[in-house]
Amino acid sequence: MLGALRSSVARAARSSGVRRMASDAVQELEKEVSHAQKEANKWKMVTFACIPMCLGLGVLTMSNAHTHHRNVPAYPYMGYKVRDFPWGPEPLFGTK
Numbered sequence: 759m760l761g762a763l764r765s766s767v768a769r770a771a772r773s774s775g776v777r778r779m780a781s782d783a784v785q786e787l788e789k790e791v792s793h794a795q796k797e798a799n800k801w802k803m804v805t806f807a808c809i810p811m812c813l814g815l816g817v818l819t820m821s822n823a824h825t826h827h828r829n830v831p832a833y834p835y836m837g838y839k840v841r842d843f844p845w846g847p848e849p850l851f852g853t854k
Contacts, residue, residue, distance in 0.1 A: 830836075843850065
């Protein structure tokens with residue numbers, strides 16, 4: 759806080775040729791801090807408003823989820839094999 763006060767006083771002294779009192783610099787610093795606090799509170803409220811919307815959208819998306827099944831035609835060449843697999847007659851994962 760002290761460093762911010764010093765930089766604020768130095769900035770005020772450079773910006774105008776008029777010499778300012780320390781109380782003016784403190785008032786400017788308080789304005790900057792209150793503005794920053796207002797902005798932080800605004801974005802906190804925006805965040806808290808968006809969280810339920812995002813959760814609702816996620817629930818809606820997941821509740822309407824469905825699996826995609828491919829309807830593969832039973833072509834005669836798809837089940838053709840010359841010899842058994844090394845692990846036995848069935849396919850590795852049990853599907854044909």
